[in-house]
Amino acid sequence: MPTSGKTPNPGAGSSTKDILGAPVLYREWGYRFTRLEEYPYAIKAFNASQAHAEASDLRTLLGLSVALSRHTKYHEAAEVIDKCMEIDPQNLRVKWRRVETLFEIAEFGYSLIHAHQGMQQHEFPFELGVFQGNETVLDCIGRNTSPIALRELFPWIQRVQKRQMELIAKLGEEEDEFAAIDDENTRLKVNDPVAKLEAYLRQLHRVLAETYLGLMAHDKDTMEKTLNSSAVWSANAKSSKEIYALAEESYQKSCYRQDVLRIRKPYYTRRFNRKAWPLGHKRNVLHLKQIRRDNIIIEADFLLLRLHAARMKRDYPLFFQYLDRAKDKFESYSNRMFPYKQKCLNTIYKMAAWAYIDPRNLTCLEGETKIRYLKHHLGIRVAKLPRDSDLGWVPTTNIKHALKVFRHRLSLASEPLELAWLFHDLCKLNFETLRFDLARFYAKKARDASANAKNEHWALNANHILLRIEVVQHNRNEAREAAQVAMLNAKRLGIDYLVDFYQNAIWLVDEIDFESRNGVDSIIKRQMLIVDLMPEELKNRVDFLFRSMNVVPARRRLSVMPGCKAFNYKFPMPCRRNSIFPAPPRDPEKEARNALLQQYAPTRGALGWVDFEDY
Structure with missing residues (x-):
């Protein structure tokens, strides 16, 4: 008897029609695969048994119906049992399978009727069918619900009917699918x-x-994420299709199983069951909920302490990881289970603002070190240290994932303080991707949101990132204005080291040579003056010469007259003189005479050298 998950094939030299008792053999394979829970192969074996049989076999059809039911194909199993009822309607096993299949396709009333009829002939197992059918009917419409269940559900039924009529009325209307698309909808939506x-x-x-599937809910969630993930599709198209098909089949089975269980016991019955709980049980449930609330508060306190410790150690990569973790954790709780939810969220937003401000304390530094740190704060890299992560500017590693997170958080955000934080970090992300126009737009949005929240810390951070954008884009006046506004924010906060920081930033903006940062140095200025002095017919050639000289180190440029090449008498090979000036006119007679003399001139090679190509 085979034990693997694959239907055995007959020998290569024989046909399946030549196998003695092929219907019985395939039927027994089907039962074996059913016991091994290999239901797809069991269904194939039962179908093969039917194909080789001359007439329908009752035992084969019963086994096929069981395999189909366990493979969550309940309607197909019910159709197979209909065939069995035509063959032998008085068979006890056929009647019991009839009760089971009707119950599985949510025909609870008919299942109960057939169970009562079978119970008159044989008590077991039809008594179980009577009990489960009766209990399910009572859960749906009987005493287990409520005597006024229809009255309580009637307002909801009216709303559903009203919504249905609105959708039917919209079917005849033709709407422009691009009518609602404008410039505002192309940006990230807020609230x-x-x-x-x-x-x-x-x-x-x-x-x-989780209510109906239990632990299978995690499998359903995993399959849904797999179907929505673009990482499923790889270079191996065949394997990707197989993985996608398996995930889709598993997800559909989970949804179907959940729907069947929900039909058997509707969710509103749980509400009526809760009303019927004893007083002691209700008190115990409330006590467990209070314990859960206390545990959530302890967990929130732990995360806030971790955030504070990371900020004090100035471990900013770890701090922002904890920040995202705390944000997602607090958002996952409801206001009923976590009454301090909004207060804790506002706390982490303020801690994030301080994390950006703390590294700007440069009062303990002096001289060139202080200027180097100041330049790095403004986005001017002059050395390897300090790193950006040491200054609270942690680079984003996964740009696509970060954009998805911002899109999701902005669509759910409504508090001004949260919007100030999100707009600031979104501005930082666009700054890292060199999209300075969007970065400037979201920096101004962050400044407006901080004004609505009446929070000077985020206003200071928004003006600081505006200063950084203008410095990188070499806009001196705009950078000076942003630094002055940031200094006003620092004065309102009353923090001396921030006032000192932005005073030095204003001085540095005035002292920065933006032309040298653009690549325009004194040598290039001198070359441009030389090009202007040249006649019009030589300007292009001189400009090309200077651009060719850019590969030469700066200390060697213009060491000789432009357009000339000095002779190197120590170099063994002859040097060819290059010049940008036009060559003198050629004399054809002189060139012909020189060529004739060169032809009969004596060779200057080594003694004893014979050139056989001359013969």
């Missing part, structure tokens, strides 16, 4: 009601999955 509704429904579906 989007559609995204909030999707997030709420996603959370509701997750609760329903």
Whole structure:
């Protein structure tokens, strides 16, 4: 008897029609695969048994119906049992499978009727069918719900009917699919009601999955993420299709199983069951919820302490990792379970603002070290140390993932303080990707959001990043203005080291030679003056010569007259003189005479050398 997950094939030299008792053999293979929980192969074996049989076999059809039911193909199993009822309607096993298949396709009333009819002939196992059918019917419409269940559900039914009529009315209207698209919709949406509704429904579906599927809800969530992930598709197209097909099949089975279980026991019955709980049980449940709230507060306190410790150590990569972790963790709790949710979120936003401000304390530095740190704060790299991560400017490693996170968080954000933090970090991301126009736009949005939140810390950070943008783009006046506004924010905060920082920043902006940063040095200025002195017909050639000389080190440029090449008498090879001036006119007679004399001139090679090509 085979034990592997593959249907055995007959020998290469024989046909399956020549196998003695092929229907019985394939049927027994099907039962074996069913016991091994290899249901796809069991279904194939039962179908092969039917194909080789001259007439329908009752035992084969019963085994096929069991394999289909366990493979979550309940409607196909019910159709197979209909064939069995035509063959032998009085068979006890056929009647019991009829009860099971009707219950599996949510026909609870008919399943209960057939179970009662079978119980008159044989008590077991039809008594179990009566119990489960009766309990399910009572859960849906009976005493286990509520005597006024229809009255409580009627307002919801009215809203569903109203929504259905609105959708039907919209079917006849032709709408322009591009009518609602404008410039504002091309940006990231803030406080989007559609995204909030999707997030709420996603959370509701997750609760329903955990209620009905238990631990299988994690498998369903994993399959859904796999289907929505672009990483599934790789260079191996065949394997990618197989993985996608398996994930899709598993996800559909999980959804179907959840729907069947929800039909058997609707979710609103749990509400009525909670009302019928004893008083002591209700008190115990409330006590467990209070313990859960206390644990959440302890966890939040732990995360805030970790954030503070990382900030004090100036370990900014670790700090921002904890910040994202705390943000996602606090957002996952409801206001009922975590009453201090908004207060803790505002705390981490303020801690993030201080994390950007703390490295600007340069009062302990002096001389060139202080200027070097100041330049690095403004985005002017002159040395390897200090690194950007040491100054609170942690680079983003995964740009695509960061954009997805910002899109999701902005669509759900409504608090001004949260928007100031998100706009500032989004400006930083665009600055790193050299999209300075978007960076400037979101920096101004962060400044406006901080004004709405009445928070000077984020206003200071927004003006600082504006200063950094203008310095990198070599805009002296705009950079000076941003530094002056940032200094006003520092004075309002009353922090002396920030006032000193931005006073030095204003001085540095005035002293920076933006022309040299653009690559225009004194040698290039001298070359440009020489080009201007040249006649019009020589300007292009002189400019080309200077651009060719740029490969020469700066200390050797213009060491000789432009357009001339000095003779190197020590160099063994003859040097050819190059000049940008036009050559003298040629004399054809002189060139012909020189060529004739060169032909009969004596050779100047080594003694004893014979050139056989002359013969």
